[in-house]
Amino acid sequence: MLNTIALFSSSRRNGNTGEFMDRIASELAVEVVDLANLRLSPYDYDHRNRDDDFEPLMERVLSHEQVIFATPIYWYAVSPAMKVFLDRISDFLEVPDLLPKGRQLRGKNAFIVCTSICDEPSAAFMAAFHETFEYLGMNFGGVAHVNCEHGYSPAVHDTDAFTFSALVRDTGVRSGLSSI
Numbered sequence: 001m002l003n004t005i006a007l008f009s010s011s012r013r014n015g016n017t018g019e020f021m022d023r024i025a026s027e028l029a030v031e032v033v034d035l036a037n038l039r040l041s042p043y044d045y046d047h048r049n050r051d052d053d054f055e056p057l058m059e060r061v062l063s064h065e066q067v068i069f070a071t072p073i074y075w076y077a078v079s080p081a082m083k084v085f086l087d088r089i090s091d092f093l094e095v096p097d098l099l100p101k102g103r104q105l106r107g108k109n110a111f112i113v114c115t116s117i118c119d120e121p122s123a124a125f126m127a128a129f130h131e132t133f134e135y136l137g138m139n140f141g142g143v144a145h146v147n148c149e150h151g152y153s154p155a156v157h158d159t160d161a162f163t164f165s166a167l168v169r170d171t172g173v174r175s176g177l178s179s180i
């Protein structure tokens, strides 16, 4: 089982969240999956979208023990593609042949990487993630948030990236994972 995967979604790949996530990913040597490069259609009650890229993506996620969700805060919420991804997790809780795999999310460590123009991430944004992780049985491992009111500044923000990377690494070690 591989250790950590990062799911990234922003309206710009090389914006604040992208820079922050890339700094963390290079510390941890983890893969960053940009949801913008995938065909992810919105949740469908009739699951007529099973041929898009969601199921292969979830297979990749399930082959890791730790998942980093990286998104800017847009209107107190996640970015649109991240919301689609979270909605589509419902497929793995509803479609009979996906259900056993959906249960494999339980016990995985979940982390948040986010940026905004405030000193703290919005309470509503955090609550949505906390409740989602709780519902899915995932362990909340921690959050890295930086205020990018003046853009991403390596001199100011890289320390947070390094501190968070150490947290992800240590959480993996405490969970008995051999490598990141």
Ligand SMILES: Cc1cc2nc3c(=O)[nH]c(=O)nc-3n(C[C@H](O)[C@H](O)[C@H](O)COP(=O)(O)O)c2cc1C
Residues within 6 Å of the ligand: 010, 011, 012, 014, 015, 016, 017, 018, 072, 073, 074, 075, 076, 077, 115, 116, 117, 118, 122, 148
């Ligand atoms: C559509 C939109 C909505 C935003 N909503 C919020 C918000 O609710 N709270 C906040 O602090 N910043 C908000 N911001 C600022 C962004 O979170 C911030 O600039 C972030 O670093 C952008 O990351 P990005 O470069 O990856 O898009 C918003 C920005 C945009 C474009």
